[in-house]
Amino acid sequence: MNSRKYIVLNPFVGEPKKEDFQIVEEQLSDLKEDEFLAEAVYISVDPYQRMKLGNVYPCDMIGGQIAKIIKSRNSEYPVGTFVMGHFGWRTHTITKPSNEKFCGQKPYMYVLPDFEDLPLSLGLGVCGRVGNTAYFGFTEICQPKWGETVVVSGAAGAVGSHVGQIAKILGCKVIGFAGTEEKCKWLVEELGFDHAANYKTVTVEKFLKENAPNGIDCYFDNVGGELSSIILAHMNNFGRVAVCGAISNYNETDPAKRKATTLQPFIVAKQLKIEGFLVNRFADKSMMGIKQNLKWVKEGKLKYREHISEGFESAADAFIGLFRGDNTGKAIVKVI
Amino acid sequence: MNSRKYIVLNPFVGEPKKEDFQIVEEQLSDLKEDEFLAEAVYISVDPYQRMKLGNVYPCDMIGGQIAKIIKSRNSEYPVGTFVMGHFGWRTHTITKPSNEKFCGQKPYMYVLPDFEDLPLSLGLGVCGRVGNTAYFGFTEICQPKWGETVVVSGAAGAVGSHVGQIAKILGCKVIGFAGTEEKCKWLVEELGFDHAANYKTVTVEKFLKENAPNGIDCYFDNVGGELSSIILAHMNNFGRVAVCGAISNYNETDPAKRKATTLQPFIVAKQLKIEGFLVNRFADKSMMGIKQNLKWVKEGKLKYREHISEGFESAADAFIGLFRGDNTGKAIVKVI
Structure with a gap:
């Protein structure tokens, strides 16, 4: 064979x-x-x-x-x-x-x-390692609290769309950034994101001032680069950032040319915590995450x-x- | 009056x-x-x-x-x-x-x-807020463990020189970066750092390969910028970075020109945790830090x-x- x-x-x-x-x-x-x-x-x-x-x-x-x-x-x-x-x-x-x-x-x-x-x-x-990346990455790294404001980049991707919905389930206000109007429409109209914007066409700075007037508490970052730099500047004190991926950088072979997320000096002034993670670190409880996500899907709380x-x-x-x-x-x- | x-x-x-x-x-x-x-x-x-x-x-x-x-x-x-x-x-x-x-x-x-x-x-x-910045910032944010390798930038400054000595007290291997040969000499010969280098004259990359062959577990960052980018690239999985300051950036008024620490994409691959802090967050136990530092000074374990x-x-x-x-x-x- x-x-x-x-x-x-x-x-x-x-x-x-x-x-x-x-x-x-x-x-x-x-x-x-x-x-x-x-x-x-x-x-x-x-x-x-x-x-x-x-x-x-x-x-x-x-x-x-x-x-x-x-x-x-x-x-x-x-x-x-x-x-x-x-x-x-x-x-x-x-x-x-x-x-x-x-x-x-x-x-x-x-x-x-x-x-x-x-x-x-x-x-x-949604009920596998990707779902666990969203579930554990968001809940354990970002430690979201009820009523906080959460921003997700790459929000229409598999992980991002899932994170935003968990954030809603947990009582957060959720703002997503994606790369087309159609994706943003899906995030708001079907998945229940509070706001979503096409980062290619809006002024991210202005959009955040209008839609996250009290600042951002959690940022789930799938993309890195310039978008993240702007979002980080709007974080509140003690904001938590889960860095899940850096898709904006993956195709750049020369490390020197990779777009850096600018985090100096407000990482100190705002006492931000920025942590990268791989889903493997949660391997010992992976079935727990899978079953929680499966339950939410069956209850209609988690769309995909x-x-x-x-x-x-x-x-x-x-x-x-x-x-x-x-x-x-x-x-x-x-x-x- | x-x-x-x-x-x-x-x-x-x-x-x-x-x-x-x-x-x-x-x-x-x-x-x-x-x-x-x-x-x-x-x-x-x-x-x-x-x-x-x-x-x-x-x-x-x-x-x-x-x-x-x-x-x-x-x-x-x-x-x-x-x-x-x-x-x-x-x-x-x-x-x-x-x-x-x-x-x-x-x-x-x-x-x-x-x-x-x-x-x-x-x-x-050493027995005030600066000492507490070193003591709490290093122990609570970096969470150093016995035998780990610690790098300190701005190592001859008030906070950096203190952090390196605490790391030695806690059984870590300590590497410092400072801006003159004289400062490096002081770090190694008087304060007991394992290695120290003038970041202006050495090739940092090469120096780290030689002196931290097993990678870096904790990085206490006082300076940010390019030096930090190189150091971060040598971190081990689950490395912890305490960002205490970004002195390399403080004099740059234009935010767009501030030297960014490049952390994509290895923050994900290595699952690094990077956290900024201000000493105020440890205010409720500040006297505890002061007394610990005072004790070390009296015992001759902490030089300044x-x-x-x-x-x-x-x-x-x-x-x-x-x-x-x-x-x-x-x-x-x-x-x-």
Whole structure:
């Protein structure tokens, strides 16, 4: 049996290009004891994948997937079980439950909880690691309090749209920044954000003065760069900033040219706390986050959008599109 | 009776200049009930004073001082008592104990603890608010652990030199950056820093690779700017950064030209926590910090240097000198 997988041929220079990727076939061996064979159903496409590749090229493309076990020599993982695993961008995977770490943390694989009538793809988005990034990143790093003002950048992305809704559930006022009018409309009209603005067309400074007149208490930052510099200048004393990503910088290969978030000197005067995080640090309670998010989805309190591309071959384009702002909500590739 | 006081005539533009200051006389009224008259003995000169002036000019120059009560209508504050008070740069002050806040926090004045045979000027430095800035800022924001590697910028300043010594007491490896060879020599040979380098003459990158081969766990930042960007790039995962000041930026009036500390995107990848602070937030336990520092000084574990200018008239020059790196240790003006 063969698996198809994506390899990355060379380090990305600037925007990722289709030519940076190649799909190759890999022959799979027979199952050993405790192993199973899983077939990818949905593959996850995330901005962080750009940053996490190794130093040796060509290399396998990393990423999570929802896979169905189609052969098994492990009685705890019978055929028909759906798992979320960090198997990379590949159609078939032979593996076994292990203590193997991913990015220094366990687990790299788990059996999906029962989604009932909800789509399995949620296991890559709102009810998976992306959902946990929003849930734990926002609640634990920002420590939001009832009535506070929260700003989210990259607000129409998978994580940002989720953070804003949690903030509303927790009684905060929420302002989102996104890159198109349509995304902003979705944030306000469907997700219940108090305000949203297209950072490309509004004067961010003026917009914040009008819509966050009492200052910002929490900022959930997905983008970094100049937008963040302006937002940070409007923070209140003891404001908390969760830095989840810096998508505005990911395509800049020269570190010296990366747009810096200007935080001097008001980080001192306002006693701001700015903390970056990766979802892995919350791995020991990941199922708790998944179940809380699943509960909110079922109760209708947490809405989501998925940007689904069809077919294994569409993954590279879906990835490139992330950095162009093509997606609203979670980018996913439907493999079968 | 008259007091002499400094007023600041206009907002500082670039480096503070002598012409920005003027000494004026002010007539003091008679003491009312509960009031006392305090005569300045030592006046404090600190970088933060540049940032904390109001919006209306001319304005009184702010700052702490050690003063001796020379007249009193308050039995709890008899003649001969020494107090630390935020009275500004003035020779004589009539005031009373009150709930008045300074920068939103109490207390703005307290009776000095017994320094025994140590100089009273320590109440402005190592055993005062500056000492507490080092003590609480480092221990509470950086949360250092035994065996960790700590970097201090502005390491020969009052706060930096103190932080490095606390780090040594707590069992850390300490690397300091300062602006002259002489300062670095003092840090290593007298204060026990493991390494120190003149950031103006070494290649910081190379120096850190050689002397912090296992990465940096805590960074106590007094200066910001480019030096901080390089240091941050060498932080370990879950590194903690206490931002105490940004002296490299204080003289830049145009916010757009302030040198930014570049923290994207490794703040995410390394999950760094970067927090600014002002010593006021630890006001409720300030005497605890002062007494701990006093104990260390008496035990010979905490050394200090004072850069004392003589005479009330020398204060403006002492202040200007701060931004040129003239001082090693705490800058103080001896008034009487």
